[in-house]
Amino acid sequence: MMLFSTPPYVLGQGSVRRVMLQVLIGLLPGIAAYIWLLGASIVLQLLMATVAALAGEALMLWLRGKPQGLFLSDGSAVVTAWLIALAFPPLAPWWLIVGGTLFAIVVAKHLYGGLGQNPFNPAMTAFAVCIVSFPALMSQWPALGLKLNLAEQLRLIAGLIPRVDVMSGATPLDALKTALKLGEGAVDVPTLLATQEVFGNFAGRGWEWVSVGYLVGGLWLWQKKIIGWQAPLGFLGSLFMLAAALWVWSPQQFANPLFHLFSGGTMLGAFFIVTDPVSGSTTSRGKLIFGFAAGVLAYLIRVFGGYPDGIAFAVLLMNLCVPLIDMYTQPPIFGMKNER
Amino acid sequence: MLQHLFGFKGGVKPQTNKAPSVQQPIGQAPLPARLYVPLHQSIGGSPNPLVEAGEQILKGQLIGGADGWMSAAVHAPTSGTVLAIEKHVAAHPSGLPTLTVVIAPDGRDEWITRTPLDYRSLAPERVREALRDAGVVGLGGAVFPSHAKLTAASSVAVEQLVINGAECEPFMTCDDLLMRERAEEIVRGSAIFRELLAARRVLIGIEDNKPEAVAAMQAAVQRLGEDHEVVAVPTRYPAGGAKQLIRVLTGKEVPASKRSTDLGVQCFNVATAYTAYRALAYGEPVISRIVTLTGNVLQPRNWEVRLGTPLRDLVALGQPKADTNKYLMGGPMMGFEIPDLAAPVIKATNCVIAGSPTLFPPSPPEMPCIRCGACAEVCPHELQPFELYWFARARNFGKTQEYHLFDCIECGCCSYVCPSHIPLVQYFRFAKSEIWSREREKQAAEAAKARFELRNARAEREQAEKAERLARAAAARSSERKPASAAASPPVAVAESGVASAVASEPAIASPPIDADALKKATIVAAMERARAQRAAVQPRNTEQLTFQQQREIAAIEARRANLQAESSPDEVNRPQRAAE
Numbered sequence: 001m002m003l004f005s006t007p008p009y010v011l012g013q014g015s016v017r018r019v020m021l022q023v024l025i026g027l028l029p030g031i032a033a034y035i036w037l038l039g040a041s042i043v044l045q046l047l048m049a050t051v052a053a054l055a056g057e058a059l060m061l062w063l064r065g066k067p068q069g070l071f072l073s074d075g076s077a078v079v080t081a082w083l084i085a086l087a088f089p090p091l092a093p094w095w096l097i098v099g100g101t102l103f104a105i106v107v108a109k110h111l112y113g114g115l116g117q118n119p120f121n122p123a124m125t126a127f128a129v130c131i132v133s134f135p136a137l138m139s140q141w142p143a144l145g146l147k148l149n150l151a152e153q154l155r156l157i158a159g160l161i162p163r164v165d166v167m168s169g170a171t172p173l174d175a176l177k178t179a180l181k182l183g184e185g186a187v188d189v190p191t192l193l194a195t196q197e198v199f200g201n202f203a204g205r206g207w208e209w210v211s212v213g214y215l216v217g218g219l220w221l222w223q224k225k226i227i228g229w230q231a232p233l234g235f236l237g238s239l240f241m242l243a244a245a246l247w248v249w250s251p252q253q254f255a256n257p258l259f260h261l262f263s264g265g266t267m268l269g270a271f272f273i274v275t276d277p278v279s280g281s282t283t284s285r286g287k288l289i290f291g292f293a294a295g296v297l298a299y300l301i302r303v304f305g306g307y308p309d310g311i312a313f314a315v316l317l318m319n320l321c322v323p324l325i326d327m328y329t330q331p332p333i334f335g336m337k338n339e340r
Numbered sequence: 341m342l343q344h345l346f347g348f349k350g351g352v353k354p355q356t357n358k359a360p361s362v363q364q365p366i367g368q369a370p371l372p373a374r375l376y377v378p379l380h381q382s383i384g385g386s387p388n389p390l391v392e393a394g395e396q397i398l399k400g401q402l403i404g405g406a407d408g409w410m411s412a413a414v415h416a417p418t419s420g421t422v423l424a425i426e427k428h429v430a431a432h433p434s435g436l437p438t439l440t441v442v443i444a445p446d447g448r449d450e451w452i453t454r455t456p457l458d459y460r461s462l463a464p465e466r467v468r469e470a471l472r473d474a475g476v477v478g479l480g481g482a483v484f485p486s487h488a489k490l491t492a493a494s495s496v497a498v499e500q501l502v503i504n505g506a507e508c509e510p511f512m513t514c515d516d517l518l519m520r521e522r523a524e525e526i527v528r529g530s531a532i533f534r535e536l537l538a539a540r541r542v543l544i545g546i547e548d549n550k551p552e553a554v555a556a557m558q559a560a561v562q563r564l565g566e567d568h569e570v571v572a573v574p575t576r577y578p579a580g581g582a583k584q585l586i587r588v589l590t591g592k593e594v595p596a597s598k599r600s601t602d603l604g605v606q607c608f609n610v611a612t613a614y615t616a617y618r619a620l621a622y623g624e625p626v627i628s629r630i631v632t633l634t635g636n637v638l639q640p641r642n643w644e645v646r647l648g649t650p651l652r653d654l655v656a657l658g659q660p661k662a663d664t665n666k667y668l669m670g671g672p673m674m675g676f677e678i679p680d681l682a683a684p685v686i687k688a689t690n691c692v693i694a695g696s697p698t699l700f701p702p703s704p705p706e707m708p709c710i711r712c713g714a715c716a717e718v719c720p721h722e723l724q725p726f727e728l729y730w731f732a733r734a735r736n737f738g739k740t741q742e743y744h745l746f747d748c749i750e751c752g753c754c755s756y757v758c759p760s761h762i763p764l765v766q767y768f769r770f771a772k773s774e775i776w777s778r779e780r781e782k783q784a785a786e787a788a789k790a791r792f793e794l795r796n797a798r799a800e801r802e803q804a805e806k807a808e809r810l811a812r813a814a815a816a817r818s819s820e821r822k823p824a825s826a827a828a829s830p831p832v833a834v835a836e837s838g839v840a841s842a843v844a845s846e847p848a849i850a851s852p853p854i855d856a857d858a859l860k861k862a863t864i865v866a867a868m869e870r871a872r873a874q875r876a877a878v879q880p881r882n883t884e885q886l887t888f889q890q891q892r893e894i895a896a897i898e899a900r901r902a903n904l905q906a907e908s909s910p911d912e913v914n915r916p917q918r919a920a921e
Contacts, residue, residue: 326727
């Protein structure tokens with residue numbers, strides 16, 4: 001029996017590899033700003049994460065009896081790896097990045113069925129697992145006054161230098177929260193933002209430009225139609241509105257919305273995390289709802305919760321809601337728009 | 341003319357590849373040595389052969405009579421001798437044989453007496469019959485009998501008649517050339533359709549990549565003093581899908597559950613209008629059609645080809661290049677690979693494309709779905725193809741229907757853009773055919789259940805009747821014998837001997853209640869079956885844009901379903917009557 005090919009006989013240019021490659025390109029402006037701010041050590045972190053991701057992927061593909069070449073080259077593991085490297089503290093010890101990445105690939109991705117099957121965002125799963133398991137290490141960000149050269153940074157990552165508290169500070173978000181808590185009403189946000197060295201022009205000193213880099217890359221992805229506008233707009237919109245509302249109500253206690261938009265993982269989350277097609281909602285309205293709710297949760301967790309940032313938990317909680325959101329946001333089809 | 345366009349969501353823009361085949365005018369394909377004319381070339385009933393082997397026939401002679409209303413006649417494409425009426429490979433992806441009239445042409449190409457019809461003075465009903473008997477069917481590829489589409493809905497007047505010259509499939513140019521060269525006849529045919537439907541406006545939609553066709557049609561409309569509106573529509577596949585073109589020109593959206601006439605609009609292909617006019621004004625039945633022969637050939641061109649011409653003879657006209665490895669019938673988006681070039685050209689053959697590994701590279705390996713939603717963005721029916729895919733894969737067919745599987749027109753846009761190269765349309769076809777076959781099984785089971793219940797009810801009633809008769813007889817006996825002997829013989833023996841007399845004396849015993857119930861149930865079942873059969877006979881389905889082979893599959897299923905009903909319904913209708921007698 002001869003088997004005949006099936007229509008359509010012509011195909012578009014799209015492929016999973018192409019999509020993933022474009023996502024990686026979209027990350028480049030942010031990475032460039034990162035290197036400018038902190039030096040080349042982030043490249044090492046990216047490399048380690050990439051190698052760990054590919055190794056984990058190869059192992060799991062072998063165990064699951066899947067074609068290695070096809071899936072190793074699809075680029076999805078590399079995207080996960082880069083997101084982890086960019087979300088983790090830049091001078092975190094090597095085993096944290098490698099362990100987190102392996103957890104993301106092996107547990108969060110392949111134990112659920114591999115590419116396209118994972119209900120939770122693998123990078124955010126890794127982040128959540130690590131911040132719960134190693135809260136101190138995951139909260140240590142290099143103090144900006146501390147000028148380490150590349151060799152020192154590498155030795156720090158390799159664990160050859162003991163980590164002293166002097167070396168590391170907190171993220172701007174964490175710094176603000178801690179200062180407010182320590183001040184117990186004696187300090188107010190505008191003064192803190194104006195006086196403390198960790199804060200820059202509109203958000204964290206230096207970090208604000210990394211966020212701008214993610215924003216640029218994200219807008220490029222949107223323009224390339226790799227991501228839709230709904231999830232980022234929903235996410236940034238709700239975060240902005242909530243921050244603005246509380247800021248207007250009490251500017252002494254709450255940072256302005258611009259600070260929140262460009263602090264922590266907001267921009268990375270808006271354009272590279274809540275837009276993950278596999279673990280996110282698929283309908284137009286669903287994406288808006290998904291982004292919106294994730295933004296609300298992220299704000300609540302980062303301002304009122306115990307963690308420096310809330311994006312990972314917000315996204316994971318929303319991942320849980322995706323089937324429900326999708327079910328209730330099915331768009332009306334051609335010819336049935338006036339029927340209920 | 342200014343015309344507001346509405347557009348439709350989704351769609352893709354594959355390379356059109358139309359230029360090579362429009363360089364030359366339509367050529368007349370030579371008469372082949374043998375013609376293989378399949379009897380079943382349209383949706384609906386398969387025509388019955390009206391000729392016998394050895395018979396001399398003339399060009400245009402009826403060789404297959406329309407089988408019922410939903411069917412269309414088939415005619416001899418030339419004069420000659422009928423060699424055989426036998427199974428011959430069909431132009432169908434399955435390559436299965438179908439009943440075919442094999443003709444040896446005599447070379448004289450001698451017509452029957454052609455009688456033009458004065459269609460203006462004829463009753464509309466007669467005109468529709470004439471179209472059916474001339475074998476006029478949708479030549480866009482769906483081959484739906486045209487006369488069956490030429491009746492307005494009872495409650496809604498036809499606002500717009502859409503004439504489809506969009507031709508959105510890549511490579512295909514047969515409608516383009518027809519419009520360029522034979523515009524007047526198309527316009528006249530459209531006017532006939534308009535009269536039959538009493539349509540207020542006629543809108544001729546042509547994709548804007550065919551400026552020559554637009555100009556030719558506009559000129560023809562002006563020459564003939566008609567008020568048809570020729571509208572250039574944006575080039576985007578599948579703008580030529582009937583529902584998409586209707587949407588673009590009128591803003592109306594026809595869902596799968598409705599007929600377009602319910603919304604006051606109807607749509608025909610330009611070639612259909614052309615053949616309708618030739619049939620009525622010249623008495624020429626449909627015996628040939630324009631076929632685009634293009635792709636990996638040295639001489640791409642449009643040919644007017646006699647139906648029944650073996651594809652091998654047609655393909656030879658184009659001189660296929662050495663690396664040709666396959667031939668497609670239809671366009672690259674919705675067409676199929678021809679399994680055997682011995683298959684003939686049929687009414688659905690709008691285009692034959694020679695393919696090579698460079699022209700149609702093999703599809704890259706299928707990857708898992710990453711839920712990117714690219715398919716949903718291009719779906720012209722605004723479905724969620726990836727959801728349908730998950731459900732079809734999981735054989736969750738109930739869910740596929742909930743997500744509107746049957747609104748899918750199988751245009752292939754989703755497969756075209758899928759970054760994971762998933763053959764989505766194949767999954768949807770699979771799901772559809774599974775649902776159809778389950779439906780068949782279910783109906784058969786329901787019919788069997790109804791029969792079984794009826795039989796049980798009858799048995800119960802007969803038993804009850806018997807018991808009652810026995811009781812009555814026993815009562816009669818005992819009352820007769822009371823004075824004689826109070827201690828009578830055992831009642832059973834008495835009753836048995838009394839049966840005959842009891843039946844004879846009281847023939848009209850009211851049926852016991854259990855029987856009335858069963859009867860009512862059976863009557864309801866029978867009535868529902870009849871209603872369903874009627875509905876099936878009247879309702880057109882969402883089959884207009886399907887390819888020929890799909891249409892045929894549907895038709896075959898319908899026929900089998902009808903048989904099934906025919907087998908079961910007489911039982912259901914008659915049994916209660918027989919039981920009551």
